[in-house]
Amino acid sequence: MAEMRFDGMVALITGSASGIGRNHAMELARRGASVMINDIAKGDDGLPAAETFARMLVAQGYSACASTASVAEEAGARGLVQKTVERFGRIDLLVNNAGSTTEVTTNELATDDLRQMIETHLFGSFWCLQEALVHMRRQDFGRVVNTSSALGCFGASNSAAYTIAKAALLGLTRAAMLDNRDKDIRVNSLAPVAVTPLSASYFAKVLPHIDQARLDAANVTPAVLYLLSRECPLNGETIAVGGGRIARIFTATAAGYRPGELETEQIPDHLKEIMSTEGFEILKSSMEQYRFL
Numbered sequence: 001m002a003e004m005r006f007d008g009m010v011a012l013i014t015g016s017a018s019g020i021g022r023n024h025a026m027e028l029a030r031r032g033a034s035v036m037i038n039d040i041a042k043g044d045d046g047l048p049a050a051e052t053f054a055r056m057l058v059a060q061g062y063s064a065c066a067s068t069a070s071v072a073e074e075a076g077a078r079g080l081v082q083k084t085v086e087r088f089g090r091i092d093l094l095v096n097n098a099g100s101t102t103e104v105t106t107n108e109l110a111t112d113d114l115r116q117m118i119e120t121h122l123f124g125s126f127w128c129l130q131e132a133l134v135h136m137r138r139q140d141f142g143r144v145v146n147t148s149s150a151l152g153c154f155g156a157s158n159s160a161a162y163t164i165a166k167a168a169l170l171g172l173t174r175a176a177m178l179d180n181r182d183k184d185i186r187v188n189s190l191a192p193v194a195v196t197p198l199s200a201s202y203f204a205k206v207l208p209h210i211d212q213a214r215l216d217a218a219n220v221t222p223a224v225l226y227l228l229s230r231e232c233p234l235n236g237e238t239i240a241v242g243g244g245r246i247a248r249i250f251t252a253t254a255a256g257y258r259p260g261e262l263e264t265e266q267i268p269d270h271l272k273e274i275m276s277t278e279g280f281e282i283l284k285s286s287m288e289q290y291r292f293l
């Protein structure tokens with residue numbers, strides 16, 4: 001197959017001075033996209049890492065520009081999309097990638113810490129997405145990837161704020177997908193696995209024996225490029241990728257137990273049917289659940 005190209009397209013990748021996002025930005029630039037690099041981090045030299053990275057891309061002959069806005073602030077996130085459009089004339093591709101993590105149990109999680117995590121992951125993605133959709137709807141084209149996590153899909157202990165915030169991104173993806181199906185717009189979620197500054201200590205602890213080379217961010221970016229491509233038919237999906245594996249993560253339901261009139265006392269005897277996944281179905285929207293009644 002010919003190389004998947006993004007010539008003439010404009011991409012905003014949040015949190016892209018480091019880790020997975022940096023790799024997405026590098027690869028999109030190499031394949032012809034103009035890229036807006038965004039990050040709040042400073043490099044070892046004390047300079048804004050986003051600006052240093054964007055300068056490096058431009059020096060290599062690519063089209064790039066930088067913003068140090070924080071996506072955790074509404075004006076910053078919305079301004080980031082506006083700056084992308086002002087600089088490059090449009091926005092076609094949005095990768096909501098900026099993020100950080102904390103280790104804390106549900107029992108000990110402070111409200112302010114949860115709020116901060118929600119502001120970066122959920123609100124940051126929501127504000128960028130909502131602002132980008134104005135342009136994507138007008139031009140009848142847009143591709144969005146919201147970076148969730150297996151933790152948001154399946155949960156994890158001692159990662160309460162992160163798990164909650166990442167789970168919320170699945171809802172954002174489904175809602176935005178259903179509200180924009182009338183246009184050539186795709187909104188999907190990603191559950192990546194890669195050794196990065198964010199995850200290195202976590203993987204050293206939970207997967208001490210795995211070959212860390214397999215967990216390179218380069219093993220994540222191909223899934224993102226596919227989800228951003230013009231030909232991508234997937235919409236509202238969650239794709240797990242990393243370590244040389246790519247797979248669908250899905251929410252499904254099954255027929256269950258249907259007595260017509262339900263009594264509490266029936267439940268223990270029918271738990272097997274209630275919990276059975278046999279013949280499960282993945283619904284296109286919540287409206288389809290009423291078929292089972």
Ligand SMILES: NC(=O)c1ccc[n+]([C@@H]2O[C@H](COP(=O)([O-])OP(=O)(O)OC[C@H]3O[C@@H](n4cnc5c(N)ncnc54)[C@H](O)[C@@H]3O)[C@@H](O)[C@H]2O)c1
Binds near residue numbers: 017018098196
């Ligand atoms: N590495 C993994 O295995 C893994 C697994 C699941 C999900 N993720 C998610 O992937 C994304 C990228 O993570 P990574 O592993 O590359 O980590 P990373 O720390 O290398 O990169 C994240 C970047 O986001 C930036 N950032 C944080 N808050 C920001 C804000 N408010 N505004 C702008 N930039 C901000 C950080 O400065 C950092 O450079 C994150 O959303 C993370 O939660 C990573």
